[in-house]
Amino acid sequence: MARCDYCIIPSVRPGLQSRSPQDIEDEVRRLIDNGYKEIIITGIHVGHYGVDTTRGRSGVPPFRLWHLFKQLDRIPGNWRMRLSSIEAVEVNDDFISAAADCEHLCPQFHPALQSGSEAVLQRMRRRYSVQAFLEKLARMREVLVNPSFTTDVIVGFPGETDAEFEETLETCRIAGFSKVHVFPFSTRKGTPAATFPDQVPAEVRKARVQTLGELERELAESYYRTLVGTELEVLVERESERDGWVKGTDRRYVPVELPGSVTDLGGFVRAVGQTATRHQLVSSRVEEACTQGCGSLCESHCS
Numbered sequence: 001m002a003r004c005d006y007c008i009i010p011s012v013r014p015g016l017q018s019r020s021p022q023d024i025e026d027e028v029r030r031l032i033d034n035g036y037k038e039i040i041i042t043g044i045h046v047g048h049y050g051v052d053t054t055r056g057r058s059g060v061p062p063f064r065l066w067h068l069f070k071q072l073d074r075i076p077g078n079w080r081m082r083l084s085s086i087e088a089v090e091v092n093d094d095f096i097s098a099a100a101d102c103e104h105l106c107p108q109f110h111p112a113l114q115s116g117s118e119a120v121l122q123r124m125r126r127r128y129s130v131q132a133f134l135e136k137l138a139r140m141r142e143v144l145v146n147p148s149f150t151t152d153v154i155v156g157f158p159g160e161t162d163a164e165f166e167e168t169l170e171t172c173r174i175a176g177f178s179k180v181h182v183f184p185f186s187t188r189k190g191t192p193a194a195t196f197p198d199q200v201p202a203e204v205r206k207a208r209v210q211t212l213g214e215l216e217r218e219l220a221e222s223y224y225r226t227l228v229g230t231e232l233e234v235l236v237e238r239e240s241e242r243d244g245w246v247k248g249t250d251r252r253y254v255p256v257e258l259p260g261s262v263t264d265l266g267g268f269v270r271a272v273g274q275t276a277t278r279h280q281l282v283s284s285r286v287e288e289a290c291t292q293g294c295g296s297l298c299e300s301h302c303s
């Protein structure tokens, strides 16, 4: 199992323990029966799901994360599942092809980059190079339809120079993330990184959080723009601040605002992306969108 230099998890949860597929399926069925519309498949090192169930046991057929997707995907109904995170090194062709085939699985993936600088990745003891990470994203883009990639980045890792931080910005631009969770490095007692020299001053970490946050909003808007004119499946979560509108989340984890009311809360609404901003995609409901192909609200254009 990976042991990144900044992370305490391997010390407190040293072994893999996979729940049985049937146990997971039973829980997912229960949740759907109780009205839940979106199920998050989550765990620590979830990309290693099932490895522990066959290790050292000859004759036991492997059952990995992509097998679980396929098993769950057979559950009928109007619901969807989302994978919470995946390490880029754990994405292989079996994973990608299951992701493409499973209609209930959202085309949004969260491979944690942590740093876009080769040197910093090595100091963190991450298990991939920047190039390998980007190649995995490119491979998924070849097979899946406009997938969305979100990520985590730690800024101000010990010794991170201005040039290394710039490399991270550039990698994020190339990756085209739709969301970046930016964390200033903070020490975890008991991890190697806590004792590293060259700790980055707090004000530098703070400035880098802001810089990357700015880039994140630009990248988000660029990605949202690719969805203008396309059909969305929005899970409506709350009322908007403006009357007659609601807010929710699309399959690609895009925040969407659309016309609606409290009666939409907790359900899916089909919508068409209209205007991308730095924070959301303003959309129309499918029934209100133009049928002549312009993608706008009929009310404001054709009538």
Ligand code: SF4
Residues within 6 Å of the ligand: 002, 003, 004, 007, 008, 009, 010, 044, 045, 087
């Ligand atoms: S892969 Fe994730 S959970 Fe594992 S040590 Fe690294 S950061 Fe921690």
